[in-house]
Amino acid sequence: MDNVIEFNDFAVSSNNMNGETACWLCQKSTLLRALFCQHCGTIQPARPMDHFARLGLESRIDIDSDQLERQYAVLKRTLDPMRFAIRGMGERNHAAKQMEALEVAYRTLRDPLRRGRYWLVLHEKEIKETKADNPMIADLQGELEKATLAAQCDKIAQKAGNALEQGVMGLMQSLRTQNWQLANAILAEVEGLEAVLSDARARRATIAPHMGLSDDELTSVK
Numbered sequence: 001m002d003n004v005i006e007f008n009d010f011a012v013s014s015n016n017m018n019g020e021t022a023c024w025l026c027q028k029s030t031l032l033r034a035l036f037c038q039h040c041g042t043i044q045p046a047r048p049m050d051h052f053a054r055l056g057l058e059s060r061i062d063i064d065s066d067q068l069e070r071q072y073a074v075l076k077r078t079l080d081p082m083r084f085a086i087r088g089m090g091e092r093n094h095a096a097k098q099m100e101a102l103e104v105a106y107r108t109l110r111d112p113l114r115r116g117r118y119w120l121v122l123h124e125k126e127i128k129e130t131k132a133d134n135p136m137i138a139d140l141q142g143e144l145e146k147a148t149l150a151a152q153c154d155k156i157a158q159k160a161g162n163a164l165e166q167g168v169m170g171l172m173q174s175l176r177t178q179n180w181q182l183a184n185a186i187l188a189e190v191e192g193l194e195a196v197l198s199d200a201r202a203r204r205a206t207i208a209p210h211m212g213l214s215d216d217e218l219t220s221v222k
């Protein structure tokens with residue numbers, strides 16, 4: 001297997017993944033973070049590791065998204081089921097589990113909001129019962145309940161969307177400065193805004209199913 005060396009060097013060593021374990025097939029000692037056994041070249045089980053390590057990224061709240069895309073593409077190619085098609089059931093299963101874990105890691109890290117939430121969990125700083133206390137959320141929900149036009153829903157969705165964007169930036173900043181309490185508060189707020197956004201879309205769909213935004217609707221709420 002010509003990938004063995006390359007991919008065993010792939011993951012960074014920031015996550016306690018330098019330990020060793022026995023290869024499930026040849027039983028020789030192999031690195032915990034290795035995708036392939038360095039002795040027999042066999043794909044290894046998807047072992048528990050954090051999403052950053054899984055993608056061979058440094059564990060940082062700000063990630064280089066180009067690097068993320070590159071690592072993901074390479075790993076995805078390496079784990080392509082086609083490559084394991086003629087292998088035994090064990091190898092095919094391990095490759096599939098590795099791919100699953102890779103997808104979860106990628107989807108989590110790619111999205112700043114999910115990454116932020118994950119960062120709190122990873123650092124055991126998540127406070128589950130945090131309530132959003134931004135009055136804007138309640139105001140928007142109230143407006144939404146009274147909305148009778150698609151354009152009103154769109155306006156509310158737009159406001160929520162803008163606030164959401166600001167929220168994500170605030171979340172990143174609070175995580176960078178390790179202001180965990182603020183980060184939890186912003187996260188609760190952002191979740192409230194996400195709820196407004198999806199409610200606004202749902203309401204719009206019931207008011208104007210299959211309809212685009214017309215000029216009449218836009219002007220009528222001004």
Ligand SMILES: [Zn+2]
Pocket residue numbers: 023024025026027028037038039040041042
């Ligand atoms: Zn082996």
